[in-house]
Amino acid sequence: MPTRGYSIGMRTRLIALAAVTVAAVGACAAAPRCDRLLAGGIVHTAAGAQRLEIAVAEGRIAALVAPTDAAPWRRAAAEVVELRGAHVFAGFTESHGHLVGYGAALEQVDLRDAASFDEVVARVRAAAAGVPAGSWVFGRGWDQNLWPEKRFPTHDRLSAEVPDRPVALRRVDGHAALANARALAAAGITAATKDPPGGRIVRNADGSPTGVLVDAAVGLLDRAVPAPSAADVGRRLLAATRRLASFGITEIHDAGTTRDELAVLRATALTGALPIRVYVMLDGSDDVLLDQELAAGPQVRRDGMVAVRAVKLYADGALGSRGALLFAPYTDEPASRGLEVTPEARLDAVVRRAGKAGFQPCIHAIGDAAVARVLDVYERGLGARGDLLRPRVEHAQIVRPQDVPRFAALGAIASVQPTHCTSDMPWAPSRLGPERIAWAYRWRSLLAAKAHLCVGSDVPVESPDPRLGMWAAVTRRTPQGTPAAGWNPAEALTPAEALAGYTTWAAFAGFEEDWRGVCAPGFAADLTVFDRDPLAGDPATILQAHVVRTVVAGRDAFVAGSRP
Numbered sequence: 212m213p214t215r216g217y218s219i220g221m222r223t224r225l226i227a228l229a230a231v232t233v234a235a236v237g238a239c240a241a242a243p244r245c246d247r248l249l250a251g252g253i254v255h256t257a258a259g260a261q262r263l264e265i266a267v268a269e270g271r272i273a274a275l276v277a278p279t280d281a282a283p284w285r286r287a288a289a290e291v292v293e294l295r296g297a298h299v300f301a302g303f304t305e306s307h308g309h310l311v312g313y314g315a316a317l318e319q320v321d322l323r324d325a326a327s328f329d330e331v332v333a334r335v336r337a338a339a340a341g342v343p344a345g346s347w348v349f350g351r352g353w354d355q356n357l358w359p360e361k362r363f364p365t366h367d368r369l370s371a372e373v374p375d376r377p378v379a380l381r382r383v384d385g386h387a388a389l390a391n392a393r394a395l396a397a398a399g400i401t402a403a404t405k406d407p408p409g410g411r412i413v414r415n416a417d418g419s420p421t422g423v424l425v426d427a428a429v430g431l432l433d434r435a436v437p438a439p440s441a442a443d444v445g446r447r448l449l450a451a452t453r454r455l456a457s458f459g460i461t462e463i464h465d466a467g468t469t470r471d472e473l474a475v476l477r478a479t480a481l482t483g484a485l486p487i488r489v490y491v492m493l494d495g496s497d498d499v500l501l502d503q504e505l506a507a508g509p510q511v512r513r514d515g516m517v518a519v520r521a522v523k524l525y526a527d528g529a530l531g532s533r534g535a536l537l538f539a540p541y542t543d544e545p546a547s548r549g550l551e552v553t554p555e556a557r558l559d560a561v562v563r564r565a566g567k568a569g570f571q572p573c574i575h576a577i578g579d580a581a582v583a584r585v586l587d588v589y590e591r592g593l594g595a596r597g598d599l600l601r602p603r604v605e606h607a608q609i610v611r612p613q614d615v616p617r618f619a620a621l622g623a624i625a626s627v628q629p630t631h632c633t634s635d636m637p638w639a640p641s642r643l644g645p646e647r648i649a650w651a652y653r654w655r656s657l658l659a660a661k662a663h664l665c666v667g668s669d670v671p672v673e674s675p676d677p678r679l680g681m682w683a684a685v686t687r688r689t690p691q692g693t694p695a696a697g698w699n700p701a702e703a704l705t706p707a708e709a710l711a712g713y714t715t716w717a718a719f720a721g722f723e724e725d726w727r728g729v730c731a732p733g734f735a736a737d738l739t740v741f742d743r744d745p746l747a748g749d750p751a752t753i754l755q756a757h758v759v760r761t762v763v764a765g766r767d768a769f770v771a772g773s774r775p
């Protein structure tokens with residue numbers, strides 16, 4: 212099977228790295244250039260955890276040195292940082308997030324844990340008081356499944372409490388929104404408005420909109436919102452990257468970078484102000500952007516802060532809003548099989564174009580029908596070149612048994628979000644029914660079938676905190692510990708696999724495994740430093756560990772206790 216070549220290659224490389232590590236520890240001749248020495252840490256290398264000093268030069272790990280051999284390096288170092296027994300890991304990568312969306316979310320009313328619609332209204336009313344009359348108020352994170360009635364809300368109470376400012380509140384999965392009367396008016400959404408293709412305007416019995424818009428219908432609202440300025444985008448980009456760094460994230464795979472965002476991102480990177488690396492997946496709905504970037508070819512370089520070599524598309528919606536595309540109807544809504552967000556012919560065309568230009572296709576697919584369709588698209592469009600392009604199935608949440616082995620056969624990567632599993636498990640069984648629920652969040656099945664995985668959070672849908680991701684991956688329990696035995700625990704990852712999901716596997720998913728993802732000489736000095744080993748012993752340690760320092764290209768992107 213051609214795809215095995217990569218794994219075997221990776222494994223061989225890791226063994227070689229381990230040998231290099233030992234050699235560097237043993238040999239300590241003349242110390243060359245050393246910008247920083249990170250001393251006194253326990254360094255987690257491919258060969259295990261060891262007390263080693265990390266010599267950094269020009270953004271890379273110059274050497275890993277036993278403490279007894281470190282004196283020359285200490286003398287040569289322009290700076291010595293004492294880590295005092297902290298645990299140093301290869302820098303974590305968030306494999307699927309929405310960077311500027313996260314920055315915007317940080318500015319929005321946070322509705323994630325609102326336990327009732329009344330609480331949503333109260334929080335929005337309080338936030339609206341700080342916004343000039345007429346300006347939009349944005350909120351994010353509501354989830355009707357957490358409320359007593361467990362039904363979509365209607366806009367009436369919100370419109371009564373906030374009558375003078377347009378309000379747009381995204382559901383927790385981003386695939387539905389609630390608008391108040393001012394926002395519906397601004398968007399021109401009335402009883403006469405038709406549902407757009409791939410979307411739904413939820414209506415009262417008389418046909419008037421309830422205020423809830425699903426999938427493509429959210430676009431009707433988005434179009435009425437004044438476009439963010441470059442300054443808005445830049446501010447959100449920096450806020451998001453800084454916050455990610457505080458969670459130990461050294462790189463994010465941005466799942467759908469727009470033309471404006473890419474321009475701001477490149478400009479920010481040029482100034483040196485970007486604290487973490489960004490792996491760009493171009494917004495595949497924008498043909499102007501695709502024309503421009505595909506013609507230029509992949510923009511990647513070793514040690515670079517911004518890589519452009521991937522294209523993001525959406526096959527379907529999300530499970531929570533019943534937008535995930537299923538083969539058979541939703542168990543709890545027999546009239547619906549979900550939504551096709553991008554026509555299959557468009558997926559085919561963009562994948563072929565991207566493949567020809569050497570770009571990696573990354574397609575959002577949550578429902579079993581969407582996953583199968585995306586695998587079909589990869590099979591038709593890439594064939595044997597799958598291994599070369601490492602096409603990704605973003606989310607890969609519900610996978611039929613017969614589709615599990617196709618990932619490895621096609622060289623496709625499953626880009627999974629463990630916290631989606633633990634957030635969705637209370638209601639996913641009612642959406643899918645008893646047979647299909649066994650096909651959901653099936654990480655172990657995919658690994659057993661030799662598929663490549665990478666791990667992320669889909670921030671801002673979930674918190675990007677990798678402790679939460681590793682906890683969910685290893686325990687399949689909520690952070691509160693339920694259910695006690697874990698939800699379908701046979702599909703859980705081991706602690707080592709959860710760590711790999713954020714490091715070596717993520718590096719592979721971004722074609723960076725030859726310079727990022729492990730602590731080894733010659734590799735990027737991207738490091739995530741915890742106050743303890745989160746993966747040793749009881750899984751509870753994962754949640755108790757704290758990030759004390761995040762290093763990107765040898766520079767501090769975050770230091771606990773210091774001002775941002």
Ligand SMILES: [Zn+2]
Pocket residue numbers: 307308309466669
């Ligand atoms: Zn996403």
